[in-house]
Each structure stands twice: as structure tokens, then as C-alpha cells.
Amino acid sequence: MGFSFLSVGLWLQQLQENGMQKKVKVKPNSKVQKIQEDADGSLTVHLKSPPVDGKANEELIKILSEKFRVPKSHIRIKSGLSSRQKLIEIETD
Numbered sequence: 001m002g003f004s005f006l007s008v009g010l011w012l013q014q015l016q017e018n019g020m021q022k023k024v025k026v027k028p029n030s031k032v033q034k035i036q037e038d039a040d041g042s043l044t045v046h047l048k049s050p051p052v053d054g055k056a057n058e059e060l061i062k063i064l065s066e067k068f069r070v071p072k073s074h075i076r077i078k079s080g081l082s083s084r085q086k087l088i089e090i091e092t093d
Contacts (some may be wrong), residue, residue, distance in 0.1 A: 019091040028056040
């Protein structure tokens with residue numbers, strides 16, 4: 001039995017005991033900072049910072065903390081630290 005991309009995407013965003021996980025596609029060096037929610041529940045985040053010395057990751061955590069109204073310390077890049085495709089864990093408790 002296989003899994004479709006949509007079912008995997010829905011699984012990644014399901015609420016967990018201490019928060020949720022989101023699949024995020026990052027687009028650094030954008031002119032405008034914005035967050036788009038895709039049909040599968042994943043996010044595409046346009047960042048102004050370049051992907052150098054962790055600056056884009058810092059900006060990503062800041063913008064997600066504002067969107068989900070949680071402290072920056074409650075957001076963690078679970079996988080994809082040096083990739084444009086990331087898995088983000090957000091503690092909501």
C-alpha cells in the first residue's frame with residue numbers, strides 16, 4: 001500500500017501532543033517577505049535574507065513565530081537545515 005503526496009502532507013501538519021509539524025519550502029533573496037499556504041497544507045515562505053550563515057533560517061523562524069503567535073524558541077527546524085525544503089516543528093503549548 002502506497003501513500004500519496006497529499007496524504008503525507010496532511011500527516012505532516014497534523015496536531016501532535018506538544019504542537020504541529022509543517023512542511024516548508026523556502027525562497028530566499030525575495031523582494032517581499034510573505035507566507036503562502038499551499039493546497040496540501042504546506043507553506044511556501046519568501047524571505048528577504050540570503051541563504052548565508054543561517055540568516056535565512058533566522059528570518060524563517062522569526063516570520064513563523066509571528067504567524068503562529070509563539071515565541072521563537074518554540075519553533076525548530078527538524079530537517080532541511082541547509083535545504084530549501086524543510087520540516088518545521090512548532091510547539092503550541
